[in-house]
Amino acid sequence: MAVVDAQDILGQIQLLVVDKLQVVSYKWLSRNFSVSSDHAKRLLQEYVDKHGDEVEVIYSLSGWLSNNSQTFCIKLASSEKLEEAKKKFDSHCTVHVYSIQACIPQDLAVIWNAEFVQAEELFDQPPTAENCLWNNRFGAISNPFVNRVVGGKSAVVSIDQPKIESGIALKTKTEDVMKDVCLQQPFKGGNLGTKEDLKSSNAGFIEKTAQNVDDGNKKPIPVKESTNPLQDHKKGVLKDKDSSESGGSLASLWGRASLKHKHSSMVKDANSNIPCDGCHLDTADAQIFAQEAAEVASSDDDEFARIPSKRDSNVSGTRKRQFIMHFSDEDDDEDNVVSLASPEPANANSRLHSSQNTKKVNKEKEPKTDSLVSKKDMEKSFEISEKSSNASMPKEENNIRNDLNKTSEKDSSSVSSKRKKVVKTRIDERGREVMEVVWEESGLSKGDANDSPTTAAEKRHVVTANKDHVTGNYAPVNTGSKAAAKKPGRVGGKDSKQGNILSFFKKI
Amino acid sequence: MLELRLVQGSLLKKVLEATKDLVTDANFDCSATGFSLQAMDSSHVALVALLLRSEGFEHYRCDRNISMGMNLNNMSKMLKCAGNDDIITIKGDDGSDTVTFMFESPNQDKISDFEMKLMDIDSEHLGIPEAEYHAIVKMPSSEFQRICKDLSSIGDTVVISVTKEGVKFSTRGDIGTANIVCRQNKTVDKPEEATIIEMNEPVSLTFALRYLNSFTKATPLSESVTVSLSSELPVVVEYKIADMGYIRFYLAPKIEDEDEEMKS
Structure with a gap:
């Protein structure tokens, strides 16, 4: 950097x-x-x-x-x-x-116009470019299974990077009511991130995430750890701001913003503060994912079974970010580990997407009709809430925050070898997010070892x-x-x- | 309380014809000094500024500054009901959400009242700094209208270049190119027909003909038009309104997109 x-x-x-x-915001x-x-x-x-x-x-x-x-x-x-x-x-x-x-x-x-333009530019850059939004350099929340090489530089955005921001869609037993929608990891700076939709019901997990996020926010200007992606997004007063970061057309942005209000009203527990924390348009997408989850609930296990695969790939000298999750909901214990690092979930993810919505995954700039429609449907069904960001939550999660404080600020992509699957996420000209799964040859990953292309980028x-x-x-x-x-x-x-x-x- | 009596009612009719295509809703601001309007078109590319000074009205009463949001199309519909020779009086009451247009025929045998609902318009008022322009071209308004109309049949944009030679309007389209040069010409019978070019430094700017064409809707207001160009500023196309004010159109130039070049 x-x-x-x-x-x-x-x-x-x-x-x-x-x-x-110009308006100069800290972000x-x-x-x-x-x-x-x-x-x-x-x-x-x-x-x-x-x-x-x-x-x-x-x-x-x-x-x-x-x-x-x-x-x-x-x-x-x-x-x-x-x-x-x-x-x-x-x-x-x-x-x-x-x-x-x-x-x-x-x-x-x-x-927030300047930020929006900036975010848009950053996401317009090729995924090979070093870019603070891609690798979430300043993110506070991390995942234990994502490893970062300190000071290392990578010209390749490896599979785990863009896939980190997770919209976790939760469902209650009655499948038509969505209870919680939560973003777990605003990994890449949190704005327009790709989402990992975890198709599991894990209320406890989410609740903790939410609290964690908030605790991070309460710190009076933390000294070491950047809470950038968190604080970035919690503009209680100006909620629309969040969304304006991420989309293309303003109309869709306002639409998303209101969706978010609705979302927060709908969520009854601690998660209701999330829309202003972890996510921008993510909630909107998370809702889509949630709906998808309703339809593809069966594929949950696929994703979580592969989780620990990346765990040992720590290179010595790397510092690891840790995010400890506490689970209050015992029902879902088997689902409590989530890998954002290994390529397999990406596969699973893309499979899910392609089954649900092939256009979205594979083709750039292709209209995501399905998800748009579903989003609108969701939007209609939610009540509008005027409350800014509020949540009733216990203030007990200090340990998580402390952990966060210890984690490293620096990060770089974890290095993988040979051919790798890269999920590219971009915002197309109509403000929709397009995920693209491509194989990148090892030629590119050589850039990892070689500093010069990276710095150039x-x-x-x-x-x-x-x-x-x-x-x-x-x-x-x-x-x-x-x-x-x-x-x-x-x-x-x-x-x-x-x-x-x-x-x-x-x-x- | 507001009461503005304009003997030359046709002026107001023409003003509306000139602006309603560019701007749909606008706030008319009335103050002791005059009756004014400033509005941008919906794409924020062009801006129209109108001023009718209080001296130009036969009777001008404006107790306090008031801003009246009007839909220009509706206003135009009402003003169309006024005859060309009619005297138009604009009346408004404090706190009322309507404005009344009263039309009196010249021989006073017909008086019509039209009451129009006002609307709340969130308009952004822009500060327009006084500027020195690199080149100021004054030419017959009908000539300018003709040029814009002709060129728009060839291309979408016009490059207006002012040099010592004169002012050149050029365009390029699928079917070919067109160049029209107007030279300075002061030796005419009527001063309105003169073409006068004041140039401090050569300037060349590109504009969308679509907007210029809608500016020329103001041609009936004035025999001559003044086009002021500066390389760093929007062009100003000004039509004087009798001796009571002006209508000015500002148009942002088309620019090379540097960002685009960077990316490609």
Whole structure:
């Protein structure tokens, strides 16, 4: 990862905020400069300390509500309203700088527009490019069966990487009611991740995951471990934000956002805070998976039987991330280990998908009619909840958090050999996620040993990430939701692009 | 309380004809200084700014600043009911969600009242900085309209280049290319028919003809049009409205997509 001098970044922030009028959020910063989100938050704080009077600051608060101790809430507040917002929380709430900007935009979508464009770019990159979203470099939640080589670089996104964000679909006995939908591992930075849909009913597992996520959030700016993917997504106030990260067209984004509300209302237990934690559009997809799970419940065992296969492939000198899961639900003990690392689940996964929905797995840009339809159906059946992120959950999971703290911040892909199956996930121009399973030849994995292609790729990544925001007056940097919506429909080749009037005139 | 009496009612009719294709809903802002409108088209590519100064009205009363959201198509429907020589009075009450258009025929023998519902429009008001333009072309509005219309039958975009020689409009399409050069021409009988080019530095910009064509719907408002170009700014196409104001259209240029080149 590119190490950029802090002073340098502060200078860049100044440039972006003051000259380009861009909204700089810690998330954007983290991805753009490949620093951990904690570092990014500290940099923003530092900037605010120095130049606080020149910029508007939006803070993110999270904690337990004072009037309802059962509700964990994440809230964005501008600096003027910070004190007021704090009062709503009980004594200790976490406050960090969420974003800084020249002015509070009228259209709140602007706050996350930059991130959205960035995330979109990152996911447009080939999977061979080093990319903080692909390998979840700054992710806090990990899986014990995923190994990362510290400092190692890999030009190949091996099978385990893109497949880590899991939408775990759960079902109650009556198959038509979906009880829990949960994302377990926002592994890749959590946004547009590929999902591993675990077709098992394991409420306990999920509950713990949820709590874990939240505990992570409560930390007042953790020192070592980045909670980036967690905190990234818990914008209780601006829920729509989550989804705007991930999709293509804005219409579908709003659709997803509301889906998420519905989802959270539907979930009755601790999981209800998840939509703002682990996932963006994931809940929506998770629901699809859940439905699929209803139909393919029989294939559960296939997946879980193969789990430990990757366990021993630790190279010495690797640090392992650990995520300890406690299971309260004894019924499902046999399902309590999940491998995200071994290729087999990917197979199983893709098999599942292809049986359910072949278009989705194998063909890029092919309309995923089935899942879209099912998503809509689900959407209809859910109630809308206005609650932001709340959950009633026990506060007992500190051990998990501690474990998380110990885990390594650095990671790189685990190295596999010869031909490997690579699951590529991308967002097509209509905002849908397309999973593609391809075999990659060993020629590519040689890049693992060889540093130079990797660094080249990484540089490219940094350059492109910067590009959108640092160059080009015309780029729709600050143009709000509509610009984001328009962007996916780019014209190809050397066709000129219609400029946007908002790039020239500032809203007043 | 709002009461604006415009003797030349046809001006308002023409303004509506000029804007309604570009913008469907817009807020009309009334203040002591005048009656104005600023709105972007739905794709945020073009912006229309209208100003009718209070002095241009026979009677102008606006107690407090008020913003009235109107559907321009509906407003146009109502204004079409006014005769070309009618006097139009716009009336509004504080707190009311309607606006009344009153049309009086010139000899006062017919008075019509049309009440239109207002709407809440979330519009983004843009600050448009005063800018020095690299080139300012003033030409007969009918000529500009003709050029835009002709070129749009050949291609979708027009490159407007201003040099010392004159202003060149060029396009390219499937069937071929077209270039129209207008030279400076001050020696005409009527000043409105002159083509005057003020150029500080050469400039060349590409625009979508579709938008320019809808701008030229304002041609009836003025004999001449002013096109101001700068390489870093949207083009401004301005039609003066009698001596009471203007209607300005801003159009973002088409640009080479740098991102696209990077990726490919």
